[in-house]
Amino acid sequence: DAGVTQSPTHLIKTRGQQVTLRCSPKSGHDTVSWYQQALGQGPQFIFQYYEEEERQRGNFPDRFSGHQFPNYSSELNVNALLLGDSALYLCASSLGLFAYEQYFGPGTRLTVT
Amino acid sequence: AQSVAQPEDQVNVAEGNPLTVKCTYSVSGNPYLFWYVQYPNRGLQFLLKYITGDNLVKGSYGFEAEFNKSQTSFHLKKPSALVSDSALYFCAVSPDRGSTLGRLYFGRGTQLTVWP
Numbered sequence: 001d002a003g004v005t006q007s008p009t010h011l012i013k014t015r016g017q018q019v020t021l022r023c024s025p026k027s028g029h030d031t032v033s034w035y036q037q038a039l040g041q042g043p044q045f046i047f048q049y050y051e052e053e054e055r056q057r058g059n060f061p062d063r064f065s066g067h068q069f070p071n072y073s074s075e076l077n078v079n080a081l082l083l084g085d086s087a088l089y090l091c092a093s094s095l096g097l098f099a100y101e102q103y104f105g106p107g108t109r110l111t112v113t
Numbered sequence: 114a115q116s117v118a119q120p121e122d123q124v125n126v127a128e129g130n131p132l133t134v135k136c137t138y139s140v141s142g143n144p145y146l147f148w149y150v151q152y153p154n155r156g157l158q159f160l161l162k163y164i165t166g167d168n169l170v171k172g173s174y175g176f177e178a179e180f181n182k183s184q185t186s187f188h189l190k191k192p193s194a195l196v197s198d199s200a201l202y203f204c205a206v207s208p209d210r211g212s213t214l215g216r217l218y219f220g221r222g223t224q225l226t227v228w229p
Contacts, residue, residue, distance in 0.1 A: 004156075006156075031215075033215075033216070033217075035217075035219075040221070040222075041221055041222075042117075042203055042205075042219030042220050042221045042222050043157070043203070043217070043219045044219070045216050045217065045218070048215065048216065056212070056213065056215070056216055058216070090156055090157065092157075092217075094215070097215060098214045098215045099215060100145045100147075100162070100164065100207050100215065101159075101162065102159075102217060103159065104149070104156040104157040104158070104159075105156050106155055106156040107155075107156045109154075
């Protein structure tokens, strides 16, 4: 039974560029949440997708956007990258919109130079 | 507003000794509480959760946590630490109602070091 997978593992981008991160949820899960973990900090909620719609959003600018596909996989897009966007981006999946048990992927380490 | 505090950035303990990693929280309504562990360059691994019921919950790898409603705390404990327990530990809370139901709020993490 495959857990949550994320790609790529690492990514280096330049300020002003755009990036797309990908997540496949655990088998049977239909809800995907994205978190940003800056160095030395706990993860912070970005947004949550269910039934291909954004259901909740944390305190992140519109430069952060996402998408969920019919197979429940998800993408996180960040436009106009800033140095401060450098972080580990974690994807979590769950079964149902209000499920409290979330399973995390290994993350994508984004470095913005 | 929902929040989690982990008052210790680092906890050091000798192998075989008991360990405690502290966590306090603030949440609207009743809390769902979690502990996760993170190894270097890895994602978060679930350890245990409190949803309702017995205040002492048992989780993976011999860890347990005690929910104390009056002190709004959810401290992580283990009777006998192992060197392999050395990692970064995160406490998280989710409200049981409202518009942020299902969202996890994390503390800043506590680095646990167990020396031989």
